Amino acid sequence: LKVLLRARTGRTPLFAPAEASSCHQGAAMAAPADKRKIVKKRMKKFPRFQADRFKRMNPAWRKPRGIDGRVRRKFKGSTIMPNIGYGSDKKTR
Numbered sequence: 001l002k003v004l005l006r007a008r009t010g011r012t013p014l015f016a017p018a019e020a021s022s023c024h025q026g027a028a029m030a031a032p033a034d035k036r037k038i039v040k041k042r043m044k045k046f047p048r049f050q051a052d053r054f055k056r057m058n059p060a061w062r063k064p065r066g067i068d069g070r071v072r073r074k075f076k077g078s079t080i081m082p083n084i085g086y087g088s089d090k091k092t093r
Contacts, residue, residue, distance in 0.1 A: 038092045046082045 049071045051059040061082060064072040071079045 036089075036092045038088075040088055042086050047079065049079045 045059075046061045047059050048057065048062050049064050049069070051057045063081070066072065071081060074081070
């Protein structure tokens, strides 16, 4: 059928109708040739600094911008800031 369509139009068809006999005969979907295991660098969320102290504060991450902020200055033992190094592998994303 593809050969006939190519002969009539002069180009390869983007979609050729499938034969009725092979439509539901256990045809499996195409699997990727390179199946990678998804490995996350960090599974925990980055909580907003001091969001656990105040109920009114949304725990979604906001970058600290204060002049004396421990988190912004990256003191030892304080909340860690997200940066580009925590990103996942581009091939498994």
